[in-house]
Amino acid sequence: MKLDIQTLQGHFGNLFEANLLQELSQVGNYMEVEEGFTLMRSGGYIRSIPILLNGSVKILRADSEGREALLYYLGGLDSCAMSLTCCLDQRPSEITAIADEKTKLISIPVEKIDEWISKYSTWKQFVFSTYQKRFDDLLGAIDQIAFHKLDERLLGLLNRKSKQCGCNVFNITHEELGQELATSREVVSRLLKQLERLGRVKLSRNKIELLNTDKV
Amino acid sequence: MKLDIQTLQGHFGNLFEANLLQELSQVGNYMEVEEGFTLMRSGGYIRSIPILLNGSVKILRADSEGREALLYYLGGLDSCAMSLTCCLDQRPSEITAIADEKTKLISIPVEKIDEWISKYSTWKQFVFSTYQKRFDDLLGAIDQIAFHKLDERLLGLLNRKSKQCGCNVFNITHEELGQELATSREVVSRLLKQLERLGRVKLSRNKIELLNTDKV
DNA sequence: TAAAGTCTGTGATAAAAGTCACTAATCACA
DNA sequence: TGTGATTAGTGACTTTTATCACAGACTTTA
Incomplete structure (x- = not known):
């Protein structure tokens, strides 16, 4: 399902420029998932990157024996750095993503990510800020696990x-x-x-x- | 100290395009540091990002009580994702970087990072692959700490x-x-x-x- | 070469976390 | 309404990790 520009504008405000919102409304797939829905299983392949409109998604790391550790949560307008790196590299996911509540999101096909980075500076900004936030989140997770x-x-x-x-x-x-x-x-x-x-x-x-x- | 293009080419081979190597030789500062040299202390500000030519650098996370945990190593042609995120955002460093052996590196002033991303696709590639590798490294660190x-x-x-x-x-x-x-x-x-x-x-x-x- | 400093080994003990086994409470629904 | 499933509480015990205390070995330097 596609979202119209007005709705997108409501969510992204002035985070993205007009032309980008236009493209988003054309290629972005709108989804609603229930609590507990597994968006991504460790080892699976990712074909699109999600941007949360609301709700929250927990990101977990699994080890080989089936144990899991919470890494961090994604919330409104967050996106997943793992999906970025995996998409761009065609690698399987290293993490598991599960909706922690009813969550609305829009998913962007992989081929647009790179294209838009050159095309829209606001998108480039968004991608970098995503990496940055997730990096910080991971450091936070390490703090918790290593020092507490x-x-x-x-x-x-x-x-x-x-x-x-x-x-x-x-x-x-x-x-x-x-x-x-x-x-x-x-x-x-x-x-x-x-x-x-x-x-x-x-x-x-x-x-x-x-x-x-x-x-x- | 500056490096000439031939030397840079020897290190980066065909990783970077010719024009980028040209700029690198003009603005990149060549440094040699001894084992144990602290390149970055947690909380300090970063004005340039390093790219290792050889040697290795260990990246540590410190907690408030002075304890530290090893996150990962940087090796040849690696760069530091933290320096990227911090530079671009003018934030203090979240990590500590210490040379683990005698290490040669070239450091790039912060303002070039963003400029080159739009200008050189090989640089963009390099920056993304840096984020990706460090992200994987952090996940590896979490695996070790959480599951072993x-x-x-x-x-x-x-x-x-x-x-x-x-x-x-x-x-x-x-x-x-x-x-x-x-x-x-x-x-x-x-x-x-x-x-x-x-x-x-x-x-x-x-x-x-x-x-x-x-x-x- | 003696003294001071650094590094390592280890006993004793405690604290933190993991595991097994079982019981009790609560819920779902046939 | 009662039967099975899920969730929670807890005792007993083990393993893992942390801490304190001290001694011995090696290195550096005066």
Whole structure:
């Protein structure tokens, strides 16, 4: 499905120049995906790059034994650097992308990426800023994993989720949190219980409420 | 100091087009740095991006408490993605770069980076391939940290060093290895001793010899 | 060559994280 | 409404990593 220029303008405002919006409306494919939808599986091939209009997508790294670690979230007007590098190089994806909530996005065919870089300076800007943001995100992920203990990482994860969705109640299981932190369900359960005793969260089945959002 | 076109051609071969080599020889500053020289300290500002001609540079991430973790190595003809993103954005560096051996490099003033992207397709290619490689490197670093135990990471580090310098004997202290792995000296000593018992390395003061290079 | 500094080895102990096993609570829906 | 599935809580134990403390070996330099 295609989006008209007015709608695109509503989303991209003055991020992109008029001619680019025109082209976007012609070749960009509009999609809506539900929470949990797998946009990209590690090892798969990418033929188009996504730009999120709203919602959020989590980007995970999988190891050979099926474990996964959360790298970062994509939010509004974000795009994925991995899809850029993979597209341009015809390589399989190194990461997994899963919608974290109902998400609207527009996907751009690979051949336009390079073409537009030479053609539109706003697009070039966008591509570079995408690389830059994802680079920073990865460094943030490394900080978490390399320098913080699991309880801090868990709290950090909940805080990021809170920022991402603009709320402080999550419908998520301990199992899922364990996957995102690349640890086991039991460990998450215990740490959550500990955080509950400290008054940082309130737990119920399928639900975690974050209490003191101020402290990281 | 400036390099002449012949010398540059010798290094870059047909990676860059003739006109670009011409400009490179005019604005590129040639430098030689000794092992241990700090090219960039986390938090510092970057005014030029480096391209390695030979040697190698290690890129580290520091946390607020002074601990560090090795992210990856730069080798021949590599450049640094961080310097790209930081330069273009006038932000302080997020990483630390230290020469791992005697290293020759050419550094390009920031204003040329963007200019050349529009002007030379080979430069554009180079910049994108730099982002791509560093992105992959970061993912590799995350794999190591998130999914592997310290003994595997230590062995992996030694193997990477071996590839980097083309040899299997390193003059390095346990303390330094501990820093690169973001752990303590004692832990490294113990793990190395364990690896020695397994016949994977041979230890002496200030020196580690890697024995079975085949297995990761 | 003696003293000071650096590097390594290792015991003892603690903290953090992972694993196994089982129970209890809650939910979905036949 | 009750039966099976999912989710959560927790004890017991192991493994991995961190920390403290100290001794011995080697190097440098006065």
